[in-house]
Amino acid sequence: MSGLNPAQQEAVNYLHGPCLVLAGAGSGKTRVITHKIGRLIQAGLEANRIAAITFTNKAAAEMRERAKALVGRPAREILICTFHALGVRMLRQDGAALGLKPAFSILDSDDVTSILKDAGGTTDAATARQWQWAISLWKNVGLNAAQAEAQAKDDLERTTARIMARYEERLAAYQGVDFDDLIGLPLKLLRDHPEVREKWQQQLGHVLVDEYQDTNATQYELLKLLVGARGRFTAVGDDDQSIYGWRGATLDNLKKLPVDYPTLKVIKLEQNYRSTSAILRAANNVIGPNPKLFPKTLFSELGEGEPVRIADCDHEEHEAERVVARIQSIRANGQSKDWKDFAVLYRANHQAKVLEQALRRAQIPYKVSGGQSFFDRAEIKDLCAWLRLIVNNDDDPAFLRAVTAPKRGIGHQTLQSLGVFAGKYKLSLFEALFSSSLSSAISSRSLGGLHEFGRYVNDLEHRARHTRGAEDARTFLTEWLKDIGYEKHLYDGEENEKVAAARWTNVLEFCDWMAQRCGGEIDDTAGVTTASERKTLLEVAQTVSLLSTISEREQDQNLVTLSTLHASKGLEWPHVILVGVTEGMLPFKLEDEAGGGESVLQRLQEERRLMYVGITRAQRSLVVSWSKKRKKGRELVAAQPSRFIAEMSLEKTSTREDPREKLKALRAEFAKRSAESEAAAAAAAAQGKG
Numbered sequence: 001m002s003g004l005n006p007a008q009q010e011a012v013n014y015l016h017g018p019c020l021v022l023a024g025a026g027s028g029k030t031r032v033i034t035h036k037i038g039r040l041i042q043a044g045l046e047a048n049r050i051a052a053i054t055f056t057n058k059a060a061a062e063m064r065e066r067a068k069a070l071v072g073r074p075a076r077e078i079l080i081c082t083f084h085a086l087g088v089r090m091l092r093q094d095g096a097a098l099g100l101k102p103a104f105s106i107l108d109s110d111d112v113t114s115i116l117k118d119a120g121g122t123t124d125a126a127t128a129r130q131w132q133w134a135i136s137l138w139k140n141v142g143l144n145a146a147q148a149e150a151q152a153k154d155d156l157e158r159t160t161a162r163i164m165a166r167y168e169e170r171l172a173a174y175q176g177v178d179f180d181d182l183i184g185l186p187l188k189l190l191r192d193h194p195e196v197r198e199k200w201q202q203q204l205g206h207v208l209v210d211e212y213q214d215t216n217a218t219q220y221e222l223l224k225l226l227v228g229a230r231g232r233f234t235a236v237g238d239d240d241q242s243i244y245g246w247r248g249a250t251l252d253n254l255k256k257l258p259v260d261y262p263t264l265k266v267i268k269l270e271q272n273y274r275s276t277s278a279i280l281r282a283a284n285n286v287i288g289p290n291p292k293l294f295p296k297t298l299f300s301e302l303g304e305g306e307p308v309r310i311a312d313c314d315h316e317e318h319e320a321e322r323v324v325a326r327i328q329s330i331r332a333n334g335q336s337k338d339w340k341d342f343a344v345l346y347r348a349n350h351q352a353k354v355l356e357q358a359l360r361r362a363q364i365p366y367k368v369s370g371g372q373s374f375f376d377r378a379e380i381k382d383l384c385a386w387l388r389l390i391v392n393n394d395d396d397p398a399f400l401r402a403v404t405a406p407k408r409g410i411g412h413q414t415l416q417s418l419g420v421f422a423g424k425y426k427l428s429l430f431e432a433l434f435s436s437s438l439s440s441a442i443s444s445r446s447l448g449g450l451h452e453f454g455r456y457v458n459d460l461e462h463r464a465r466h467t468r469g470a471e472d473a474r475t476f477l478t479e480w481l482k483d484i485g486y487e488k489h490l491y492d493g494e495e496n497e498k499v500a501a502a503r504w505t506n507v508l509e510f511c512d513w514m515a516q517r518c519g520g521e522i523d524d525t526a527g528v529t530t531a532s533e534r535k536t537l538l539e540v541a542q543t544v545s546l547l548s549t550i551s552e553r554e555q556d557q558n559l560v561t562l563s564t565l566h567a568s569k570g571l572e573w574p575h576v577i578l579v580g581v582t583e584g585m586l587p588f589k590l591e592d593e594a595g596g597g598e599s600v601l602q603r604l605q606e607e608r609r610l611m612y613v614g615i616t617r618a619q620r621s622l623v624v625s626w627s628k629k630r631k632k633g634r635e636l637v638a639a640q641p642s643r644f645i646a647e648m649s650l651e652k653t654s655t656r657e658d659p660r661e662k663l664k665a666l667r668a669e670f671a672k673r674s675a676e677s678e679a680a681a682a683a684a685a686a687q688g689k690g
């Protein structure tokens with residue numbers, strides 16, 4: 001119980017009923033979850049009967065580390081994962097009740113787009129993505145295609161609902177599930193199959209949920225069915241940090257809890273342990289104008305600290321230069337030595353580019369989180385497609401990708417004929433390939449190529465099933481890449497040799513990572529299998545498509561973080577710089593998109609929460625920067641500081657950084673450095689002589 005205040009202790013000790021911890025940023029909610037895991041184990045609950053649900057894989061990995069430090073070995077048996085990974089586990093174990101094979105495929109967003117293009121008869125990706133968006137929102141509120149059509153408000157919605165019906169048929173045929181199904185199908189499973197529900201309710205002794213404010217309606221229903229009438233759960237959250245409304249998350253889940261669980265114990269935490277008073281005041285001022293779901297007060301005992309600074313910049317590049325100068329000057333004056341003490345946060349992914357360029361020029365090491373993930377790279381997607389196909393032969397999108405990566409003389413025409421044939425006989429592409437009547441549709445030469453491919457996949461599957469442990473996996477992967485000639489394929493397909501080499505390095509890194517998983521050396525943060533046991537390549541391949549980042553490895557590296565505000569949730573850094581706090585960027589274009597589902601006011605409130613999340617990531621220093629020009633398409637337009645800057649109502653003690661002062665400091669810094677390097681050169685020369 002050390003390291004917990006009385007309110008936290010109360011939450012941690014309340015073991016046998018429903019409990020909600022509702023509190024502002026940095027008040028130790030996540031700490032309550034990790035300590036409560038320890039307390040539950042101490043009270044005799046078996047580790048494998050505890051489930052802790054986090055918002056991202058990365059948060060799960062961190063929580064597992066903390067749990068390990070608290071309870072030691074049993075930590076590996078606790079189910080610590082996202083709602084989606086929990087869904088995967090449930091479907092692998094019990095999906096048969098829904099007609100799902102244990103080896104079903106998880107389709108990523110690109111797969112979904114291409115299936116929708118096909119289902120809706122368009123080649124336009126933008127249109128397909130619009131459908132995708134609408135379908136996802138429907139699924140998140142628990143509507144199926146028929147229900148969506150029944151409640152459609154206009155022709156567009158009706159058409160989309162019909163496309164959804166065709167899309168769902170295809171998923172069933174592929175044995176594929178999309179991300180929303182990872183919540184929707186487990187929910188259906190528990191609803192419609194009492195014996196499965198009973199099993200899970202018996203199995204789970206306590207469920208803990210972090211970032212509860214960002215759960216959606218289906219996740220809430222799933223949670224309810226998992227915990228059953230006993231309601232042994234602990235949810236922690238902060239209504240002021242709800243920032244995924246646009247993806248279907250709803251604060252109704254907070255309002256419903258006391259109604260659905262009349263014995264709910266509500267605990268509030270008021271002390272913030274993260275930020276200085278100056279930072280906390282700015283945060284409280286910003287969130288002030290939002291309507292209050294629950295009244296909250298937050299205080300800090302970390303002292304007043306540095307004033308929050310505002311940086312007025314001329315344009316984006318100028319902003320990026322000042323970010324660099326800020327980081328360098330904090331390091332120069334000895335306040336922080338580590339790169340990992342810094343984070344630069346922004347509203348939209350595309351804002352990272354200018355920052356990356358400036359950091360590279362200054363040779364500052366950084367990582368981009370919440371941006372393009374390792375698994376989104378073309379070469380990694382190729383390899384994943386092969387692995388998916390090995391795991392589930394009926395995965396048509398994976399088939400189409402693998403059969404052309406690398407190209408093996410099977411042309412577009414052949415694949416199209418194969419597709420038509422498969423459609424006619426309701427077969428997957430892989431099944432169709434071995435059909436005896438396929439020869440009527442395809443030339444014998446092409447048929448030879450297809451059969452060879454099919455036999456090769458079967459052979460790989462057989463070998464992958466019997467490849468266990470890191471060393472064998474390494475051999476398998478090396479041989480496989482050689483067999484298919486993947487390295488040559490990369491170099492042939494890329495004019496720039498450096499780019500090809502970088503892509504090949506990614507491939508090797510991926511294989512290494514797969515091998516480590518086979519050896520049980522890496523915790524499986526998706527929680528699909530238990531960590532630390534040796535696994536077969538086939539088992540590891542099954543979980544691959546769910547893991548969206550390899551960033552677990554980056555965790556300990558000493559790098560500056562660039563991140564979207566959304567991806568920064570739950571994290572903290574000593575020094576934070578919020579960039580692009582410019583009207584139109586944050587809040588993001590409110591007017592342009594007015595008339596959507598939400599009102600402009602609701603959207604403004606969500607943007608304000610996003611600003612609050614950003615400010616409250618900072619522990620010791622915070623700079624908020626904006627620029628007088630912002631990009632609108634290709635043009636630069638005049639811009640105003642965000643209204644949130646005024647809303648922070650910084651007192652007079654807060655400084656607006658004066659660029660001239662900065663320049664003076666930088667010049668001094670430059671002079672100091674050149675003196676240092678001259679001295680170093682002189683010393684080296686002297687040594688040379690000696």
Ligand SMILES: Nc1ncnc2c1ncn2[C@@H]1O[C@H](COP(=O)(O)OP(=O)(O)OP(=O)(O)O)[C@@H](O)[C@H]1O
Binds near residue numbers: 024027030570571572
């Ligand atoms: N009782 C405590 N004593 C000292 N430090 C604490 C205490 N509780 C939490 N902390 C520290 O305060 C910081 C914030 O805690 P934590 O991340 O759990 O807050 P949170 O409420 O989950 O924040 P967020 O809303 O951003 O997710 C962490 O560095 C944590 O270790």
Ligand SMILES: [Mg+2]
Binds near residue numbers: 029
């Ligand atoms: Mg937290």
